[in-house]
Amino acid sequence: MHFIEWYPRGYGVAFKIKEKLFETQSKYQRIEIYETEGFGKLLVLEGTVQLVEQGEESYHEPLVHPALLAHPNPRRVLIIGGGDGGTLREVLKHKTVEKAVMVEIDEMVVETSKIYLGIDRGAFEDPRAEVIIGDGMEYVKNTKEKLDVIIVDSTDPVGPAKQLFSEEFYRTAYNVLNDDGILITQAGSVYLFTNELLDAHKAMNSVFDKVYYFSFPVIGYASPWSFLVGVKGNIDFTKIDLKRAEGLELIYYDPERHETLFQMPKYVRDLLEGKLKL
Structure with a gap:
């Protein structure tokens, strides 16, 4: 038995499956949990892989720590999506964080993840954490709070999540960030979602003071998987606070080799910088 996620152009990522543990249709999407042969449990939403239990840190660590270590004092953090709890867990490793709000639209993802995955490792019960079931874009539009870091842990930049990669969303997010603030988002497969990456980069570039990609x-x-970073103010995302990185117990992202994040394939870099056209 196997599970395959098909990407554009006939490219697939496959796992050998021992058994299907759970399946349901929520208000928003089909949720499946599998037990794989070599990577523990597999979370699938609407046919797309969200994480594998053994290796999920290879996504959550680069999504969280570069941004929080580049920010001079990240106290208030907003997570949009991330219902499995992995991003929240990584955010709460930072002692500077006083409050982390996670806004997930699908309550069933949160409940299923608690029962079958447990990768939050207690983060949902942390007194600094607040979990809100709702629309992340609406939350950003309506919040009165000022934020230091916004992390968009959404599904791929196609279909329903596409609004989270729009100029409208980035402009709204920019306005709720403090004078020095960072927004980071996953932006899809470098090779297979290149057009979507370019579109999101263009939208972010029209709003933020500085934009980085890695x-x-x-x-x-x-893989390789892309991430986009919008900076409000004077933060230099190429530099991080190594002192605050001590004790984070990271597996994949290496703060001492932060500069290696920026090794994007040449043709993609040329596309992003306008030196090359598709």
Whole structure:
């Protein structure tokens, strides 16, 4: 038995499956949990791999720590999506964080993850954490709070999640960030979602003071996987606070080799910088 996620152009990522543990249709999507042969449990939403239990840190660590270590004092953090709890767990490793709000639209993802995955490792019960079931874009539009870091842990930049990669969303997010603030988002497969990456980069570039991009090899995804960073103010995302990185117990992202994040394939870099056209 196997599970295959098909990407554009006939490219697939496959896992050998021992058994299906759970399946349901929520208000928003089909949720499945599998037991794989070599990577523990597999979470699938609407046919797309969200994480594998053994290796999920290869996604959550680069999504969280570069941004929080680049920010001079990240106290208030917003997570949009991330219902499995992995991003929240990594955010709460930082002692500077006083409050982390996670806004997930699908309550069933949170409940299923608690029962079958447990990768939050107690983060949902942390007194600094607040979990809100709702629309992340609406939350950003309506919040009165000022934020230091916004992390978009959404599904791929196609279909329903596409609004989270729009200029409208980035402009709204920019306005709720403090004078020095960071927004980071996953932005899909470098090779297979290149057009979507370019579109999101263009939208972010029209709003934020500085925009950075990087890639990271993520287990279970069509890697390398891309990430976009929008900076409000004078933060230099190429520099991080190594002192605050001590004790974070990281597996994949290496703060001492932070500069290696920016090794994007040349043709993709040229596309992003306008030196090359598709």
